[in-house]
Amino acid sequence: QVQLVESGGGLVQAGTSLTLSCTASGNTFNAYFMGWFRQVPGKEREFVASISPDGELTYYGDSVKGRFTISRDNRKNTVLLQMNSLKPEDTAVYYCAAKYAENWNRAQDTDYWGQGTQVTVSS
Numbered sequence: 001q002v003q004l005v006e007s008g009g010g011l012v013q014a015g016t017s018l019t020l021s022c023t024a025s026g027n028t029f030n031a032y033f034m035g036w037f038r039q040v041p042g043k044e045r046e047f048v049a050s051i052s053p054d055g056e057l058t059y060y061g062d063s064v065k066g067r068f069t070i071s072r073d074n075r076k077n078t079v080l081l082q083m084n085s086l087k088p089e090d091t092a093v094y095y096c097a098a099k100y101a102e103n104w105n106r107a108q109d110t111d112y113w114g115q116g117t118q119v120t121v122s123s
Contacts, residue, residue, distance in 0.1 A: 009117030022096030
C-alpha cells in the first residue's frame with residue numbers, strides 16, 4: 001500500500017513558476033514509477049510527466065514538454081514537478097500517481113493516486 005500526499009498548488013500569474021511536491025508513505029518507494037496527471041472539469045485525466053524508479057528516465061506530455069520538469073528524491077520519498085512558463089491552460093487539479101515497476105501514461109493504469117492539488121493560472 002502506498003499513500004501519496006501532494007502540496008504546493010495555488011494561484012499564480014501566467015509566465016511564472018510553481019513547484020508541486022508529493023510525499024509517499026511506505027518503504028517501497030524506489031520500486032515505483034512516479035508521475036503527475038492533471039484534470040479539468042468535464043475532461044479526462046491527462047498525463048503530465050513520469051519518472052523511473054532510479055530517476056534516470058523522464059517522460060512528458062506534449063503540452064508540457066520543455067516547460068515542466070519532474071524529479072525525485074528516493075531518500076525522502078518525494079517527487080517534484082517544477083512548472084515554468086505557466087499558461088492559463090495549465091489550470092487544473094494536479095494528481096500525484098504511482099505505478100509499480102513499469103512506466104505508464106494512461107490514468108486507468110495507475111496503481112495509486114494522491115488527493116490532488118489545485119493549480120490556477122491567471123492571465
